Amino acid sequence: MAIKVNPGLIEEIKKYGAFDISACFNCGNCTAVCPLSKEKMSFPRKIIRHGQLGMATSVQSSLEPWLCYYCGECSDTCPRQAEPGEYMMSLRRYLIAKYDFTGISKLFYTNKYAEFIAIFIVQLIVLAGWYLLFGLVPNIGVNTTAATLLPPYIIHWYFDVPMAAILTIFIIAFAFNMYYKTMLCDKSVKVPLKLYFTNLWRTAFESASQWRFSDCAGSKTFYSKLLKGDYNYWIMHFILMTSYVSLFVGIVFFLDWFQNVEKYRLLHVVLYDYYANIGLIAGTGYFAFLRIKKNFSRSKFSHVSDWMFVILLFLTAITGISLHFARVDNYSLQAFFYIYLIHMLVAIPMLVVEVPFSKWSHLVYRPMALYFDNLKKSARKLK
Amino acid sequence: MTDKSAEQSRDFYRQDVKVGVYVCHCGGNISDIIDVEDVARDLSDYPGVSVSRNYIFMCSSTGQGLVEEDIRTKGINRVVIAACSPALHELTFRGTLERAGLNPYLYEHVNIREQGSWVHKSNKKAATEKSKKLIRAAVEKICRQNPLEAIRVNAARSIAVIGGGVAGMSAALSLGRQGFNVYLIEKENRLGGKLNSLWKAYPSEEDGEKTLEELEKDISSLNNINIYLESEVKKIDGYVGNFSVEIVKKGSPEKIKVGALVITTGYVHYIPFEGEYAYKTTKKVVTLPDFIEMLKDDEKNGSLKNVKSVAFIHCVGSRQNPSLDKPQKDEKVNDYCSRTCCTSALFRIKQLLEKYPDKKIFDFYRDIRTYGLQHESYYEELSKKGVLFFRYPEDTRPQVEVKGDKLEVKSKDILTWNEEVSVEVDMVVLLTGVMPADISVIVDDLKLPIGSDRFILEAHPKLRPVEVPNLGIYIGGTAQAPMDLLEAAYGGKAAASKASMLLSKGEISLDPFVASVNPELCDGCEKCIGECLYPGAIVMENGKAKVIPALCKGCGACAAVCHTRAINVAGYSLEQIDAMVEAISKE
Numbered sequence: 002m003a004i005k006v007n008p009g010l011i012e013e014i015k016k017y018g019a020f021d022i023s024a025c026f027n028c029g030n031c032t033a034v035c036p037l038s039k040e041k042m043s044f045p046r047k048i049i050r051h052g053q054l055g056m057a058t059s060v061q062s063s064l065e066p067w068l069c070y071y072c073g074e075c076s077d078t079c080p081r082q083a084e085p086g087e088y089m090m091s092l093r094r095y096l097i098a099k100y101d102f103t104g105i106s107k108l109f110y111t112n113k114y115a116e117f118i119a120i121f122i123v124q125l126i127v128l129a130g131w132y133l134l135f136g137l138v139p140n141i142g143v144n145t146t147a148a149t150l151l152p153p154y155i156i157h158w159y160f161d162v163p164m165a166a167i168l169t170i171f172i173i174a175f176a177f178n179m180y181y182k183t184m185l186c187d188k189s190v191k192v193p194l195k196l197y198f199t200n201l202w203r204t205a206f207e208s209a210s211q212w213r214f215s216d217c218a219g220s221k222t223f224y225s226k227l228l229k230g231d232y233n234y235w236i237m238h239f240i241l242m243t244s245y246v247s248l249f250v251g252i253v254f255f256l257d258w259f260q261n262v263e264k265y266r267l268l269h270v271v272l273y274d275y276y277a278n279i280g281l282i283a284g285t286g287y288f289a290f291l292r293i294k295k296n297f298s299r300s301k302f303s304h305v306s307d308w309m310f311v312i313l314l315f316l317t318a319i320t321g322i323s324l325h326f327a328r329v330d331n332y333s334l335q336a337f338f339y340i341y342l343i344h345m346l347v348a349i350p351m352l353v354v355e356v357p358f359s360k361w362s363h364l365v366y367r368p369m370a371l372y373f374d375n376l377k378k379s380a381r382k383l384k
Numbered sequence: 385m386t387d388k389s390a391e392q393s394r395d396f397y398r399q400d401v402k403v404g405v406y407v408c409h410c411g412g413n414i415s416d417i418i419d420v421e422d423v424a425r426d427l428s429d430y431p432g433v434s435v436s437r438n439y440i441f442m443c444s445s446t447g448q449g450l451v452e453e454d455i456r457t458k459g460i461n462r463v464v465i466a467a468c469s470p471a472l473h474e475l476t477f478r479g480t481l482e483r484a485g486l487n488p489y490l491y492e493h494v495n496i497r498e499q500g501s502w503v504h505k506s507n508k509k510a511a512t513e514k515s516k517k518l519i520r521a522a523v524e525k526i527c528r529q530n531p532l533e534a535i536r537v538n539a540a541r542s543i544a545v546i547g548g549g550v551a552g553m554s555a556a557l558s559l560g561r562q563g564f565n566v567y568l569i570e571k572e573n574r575l576g577g578k579l580n581s582l583w584k585a586y587p588s589e590e591d592g593e594k595t596l597e598e599l600e601k602d603i604s605s606l607n608n609i610n611i612y613l614e615s616e617v618k619k620i621d622g623y624v625g626n627f628s629v630e631i632v633k634k635g636s637p638e639k640i641k642v643g644a645l646v647i648t649t650g651y652v653h654y655i656p657f658e659g660e661y662a663y664k665t666t667k668k669v670v671t672l673p674d675f676i677e678m679l680k681d682d683e684k685n686g687s688l689k690n691v692k693s694v695a696f697i698h699c700v701g702s703r704q705n706p707s708l709d710k711p712q713k714d715e716k717v718n719d720y721c722s723r724t725c726c727t728s729a730l731f732r733i734k735q736l737l738e739k740y741p742d743k744k745i746f747d748f749y750r751d752i753r754t755y756g757l758q759h760e761s762y763y764e765e766l767s768k769k770g771v772l773f774f775r776y777p778e779d780t781r782p783q784v785e786v787k788g789d790k791l792e793v794k795s796k797d798i799l800t801w802n803e804e805v806s807v808e809v810d811m812v813v814l815l816t817g818v819m820p821a822d823i824s825v826i827v828d829d830l831k832l833p834i835g836s837d838r839f840i841l842e843a844h845p846k847l848r849p850v851e852v853p854n855l856g857i858y859i860g861g862t863a864q865a866p867m868d869l870l871e872a873a874y875g876g877k878a879a880a881s882k883a884s885m886l887l888s889k890g891e892i893s894l895d896p897f898v899a900s901v902n903p904e905l906c907d908g909c910e911k912c913i914g915e916c917l918y919p920g921a922i923v924m925e926n927g928k929a930k931v932i933p934a935l936c937k938g939c940g941a942c943a944a945v946c947h948t949r950a951i952n953v954a955g956y957s958l959e960q961i962d963a964m965v966e967a968i969s970k971e
Binding site: 008 | 744746764767768769770772773794799800803804805806807
């Protein structure tokens with residue numbers, strides 16, 4: 002069957018950021034220099050051609066975009082300045098929009114204002130909930146403490162749990178869609194059930210450590226990479242990710258315990274007060290700095306969603322820390338009340354908007370892509 | 385037809401022959417293999433040899449000085465130089481002899497480098513012996529050599545430029561400005577050739593019409609350029625300096641006399657066969673020249689507005705393969721690259737997209753050959769604008785099929801791992817190549833060399849790019865090879881400058897190595913005429929053969945067939961050849 006050429010697809014992908022990709026004349030330099038591209042899973046050239054020809058099914062069923070960590074080698078060596086690295090980035094946005102059958106992600110990525118409006122709407126909902134539960138002025142009596150003014154269990158049941166439920170439902174639905182597009186639709190390889198279990202531990206390790214990042218770096222040996230700063234991105238990303246995940250788990254699932262500093266004090270201080278807070282501030286600062294400096298290919302192009310991600314996370318961290326001090330140091334219940342409100346107005350919209358519909362969903366899709374890729378690889382070996 | 389230097393030279397027919405032999409080391413190129421001292425010593429005893437020397441660089445001024453000194457002081461009157469190829473230094477040493485007052489043709493050049501040291505590296509002894517024999521033969525030959533005089537022919541200071549396209553106009557203009565009498569012959573009713581239909585042409589995007597007007601203005605300002613429109617060449621004869629060209633101008637014949645010819649007869653477009661890429665089966669498949677006309681028309685009427693998508697197919701009628709493509713009348717396919725179609729097509733696409741940025745363009749190529757300065761930028765720019773390129777393998781051809789009111793183009797695509805791709809379009813443009821115009825009359829009359837691709841073949845692609853072996857005939861423009869507007873103009877100007885160098889002195893000096901007939905021995909059998917490669921070089925006069933020196937190239941074919949040994953080629957007489965053979969075969 003001849004491939005029916007559809008020039009519309011590449012125009013659609015370009016809406017997600019890859020402005021220059023048409024300049025590609027398919028020389029394959031990018032694939033040759035890519036440290037992660039493998040024979041059976043080669044990119045970016047192949048998927049660029051598929052995009053140019055308009056092979057939508059093949060593009061949507063591909064895992065390649067998730068296996069790329071945007072080291073920028075391809076863009077740096079591209080003879081046509083077609084920015085293949087940015088194309089891979091745009092494909093991730095495109096795929097996020099395609100896994101999301103609600104169309105919300107697409108709207109966020111292709112409309113400049115949509116994300117702002119969405120955040121504003123969620124803020125209004127949070128504010129309304131807050132007003133109904135606590136009012137807009139704190140009701141402070143003689144015996145009022147932080148815990149009685151804004152009881153953690155209320156926050157937990159009225160804010161955290163509904164939000165976590167929404168996120169979970171969307172993410173599971175989208176993840177299943179991804180599984181359908183990339184695994185069930187791929188008839189070229191059949192994965193036996195057993196492999197789904199045997200590949201779990203390997204994927205878990207690779208996802209947690211983001212080991213593939215280490216292959217992205219330029220120079221040869223571990224020490225020379227470390228000294229030349231080739232690992233900086235990986236390290237900072239690792240710190241930011243672990244800080245974020247530990248806080249997310251602590252706040253969303255164990256808020257009561259999280260706010261009870263006395264229990265497991267040492268762990269609390271080391272993990273949350275120091276590691277996570279410093280990690281968030283330093284991490285977001287580092288990435289914002291790179292995006293402003295634009296020295297590296299991967300930091301050269303910043304989509305609205307990229308900035309939104311960094312800025313919201315930074316604000317969440319700052320308000321979270323302020324809240325923590327306000328509570329621990331007990332200085333003013335009034336301040337505590339308002340800082341908490343502001344914190345909720347930043348954190349909840351960020352999580353609701355960014356996690357299932359925007360950049361943060363890669364937290365789910367990347368490990369899944371690794372998992373699926375490992376499954377396919379093992380299945381092929383069995384043959 | 386006499387040569388002053390020959391009169392004054394020191395040699396006389398009956399004087400004693402004194403040969404000087406000079407063996408060159410060529411800085412080791414020769415002497416590393418051949419024992420040059422042994423060779424020189426050996427030759428010094430040879431009958432007729434007075435001086436025999438070896439020297440590190442004979443071509444250096446000191447080396448040449450040795451020869452001059454020996455001629456002046458030792459009375460040397462024949463010179464043999466054993467060195468490199470005569471192609472390199474024969475003229476150098478003729479000059480040496482002339483400066484010393486000796487007839488320059490009393491000199492023989494022996495090639496012991498290319499034919500000695502370079503090819504016999506493994507056998508130094510045999511190489512040395514071979515050199516000795518070759519030099520002995522040269523000595524025998526030069527002993528029997530008479531002084532020769534260069535042939536001088538008077539040349540008309542007028543030139544016929546055949547073909548009035550951009551190459552011909554450039555040539556005519558440049559010759560006219562130098563004061564030559566120029567006949568510019570064009571078969572159409574207007575000058576300009578294909579320039580008339582190029583419209584806005586790359587790289588300057590200047591309208592061909594405007595370029596043409598400027599050239600026409602310049603040409604008409606010179607009254608020594610005679611323009612022959614609606615004229616065709618019927619017959620050419622004569623030789624360098626004295627060509628006669630028969631022209632039919634608007635039905636009436638006319639004859640002109642010229643000293644040289646510039647052939648700028650140009651090209652014709654390849655016309656696809658019916659059914660080739662669905663050509664002629666639908667009006668939606670057009671050629672590149674048709675498309676240029678459509679673009680031109682669109683500027684006024686917007687006639688391409690409703691064409692939403694166009695496919696371009698490269699190499700139609702170029703780089704063909706006999707097993708895939710239909711041959712021309714001569715049973716041959718066009719296996720050459722037409723060179724200009726890639727850039728031209730991309731340039732036209734650019735024009736189309738500048739007016740209609742939303743049109744979908746699909747380009748099926750074999751190789752993109754945008755070879756000119758900055759032409760590659762069209763390719764890059766169009767890629768960026770979203771033109772989709774497909775590369776078809778050389779052993780396949782894209783297929784065009786009519787599908788309702790659309791056309792479907794199917795092709796294998798190297799860029800997609802040889803998968804078959806298909807696109808639906810409103811129009812297909814075939815990037816047709818070029819073929820030389822039919823000039824068989826001129827080719828036959830002048831015996832012009834034609835390459836396997838039917839274009840006129842130059843004498844040497846780098847060293848003599850606008851010349852043919854026959855003196856006085858120069859070529860330029862697309863009669864020679866596919867080229868673009870600029871290159872055709874360069875070609876015309878280069879041919880013009882060669883022609884003006886030839887004719888500027890009013891007379892032309894030719895090598896004296898031509899055949900001559902001894903009428904006493906000739907029995908009028910005319911075998912020589914049958915064998916002669918150069919028409920008109922031998923004629924019959926009073927029952928005897930006679931050579932016209934200006935037409936003879938000295939090839940010796942006539943001498944070889946003459947059973948009475950009546951024909952001799954000057955500088956290569958039968959007596960000389962016999963003596964050389966004897967010298968070589970002697971142990």
